Amino acid sequence: MIASAESRSEECCGFLFGDEDKGDRRLLRSLGATNVAVAERHRRFEISPLEYLNAEKIAEQHDLNLIGIYHSHPNSSAIPSLLDTQLAQPFFSYIIIATKDNKAEDIRSWRLNSKFEFEEEEIFNQTIQFNN
Numbered sequence: 001m002i003a004s005a006e007s008r009s010e011e012c013c014g015f016l017f018g019d020e021d022k023g024d025r026r027l028l029r030s031l032g033a034t035n036v037a038v039a040e041r042h043r044r045f046e047i048s049p050l051e052y053l054n055a056e057k058i059a060e061q062h063d064l065n066l067i068g069i070y071h072s073h074p075n076s077s078a079i080p081s082l083l084d085t086q087l088a089q090p091f092f093s094y095i096i097i098a099t100k101d102n103k104a105e106d107i108r109s110w111r112l113n114s115k116f117e118f119e120e121e122e123i124f125n126q127t128i129q130f131n132n
C-alpha cells in the first residue's frame, strides 16, 4: 500500500473493480478516492456521490464491475466498525486494510449477509496495490 502523507493518520479509501464468476470475485483494479468525511477522518471515511458516479463510469468504460470499496484502519484492526456496518451496502465487498506505522499489517474482506451482518470473505491471493 502506498499512502500519501495526508492519508497516513486518516483513513484512506477507494473503489474496487473486477468481475465475478460463480460467486468468486476477482479484483482487477483499484482506484483511490478522497475521504470527504467532515470529522474524525482517522476513524471514518466517506466518499462523495460524484466520485461514486465517476467510478461507475470507469467500470463501464473498462467493462468491469464496481465490486466494492476499500478503506484503511490506521492503528486498528481490519474488522469493520459499527459505523462501517451501518453504512455498508449489500453486494459490495469491503476490504479493510489495518495499518501500523504507515504499513499494511492485515487485509481482510467483508460482505453483508442477508441479515445485514458482515461476513468475512476469503482472499485467495493478493497481488493488487492499493494506491491513494
Ligand SMILES: [Zn+2]
Residues within 6 Å of the ligand: 043, 071, 072, 073, 080, 081, 084, 096
Ligand atoms: Zn472502517
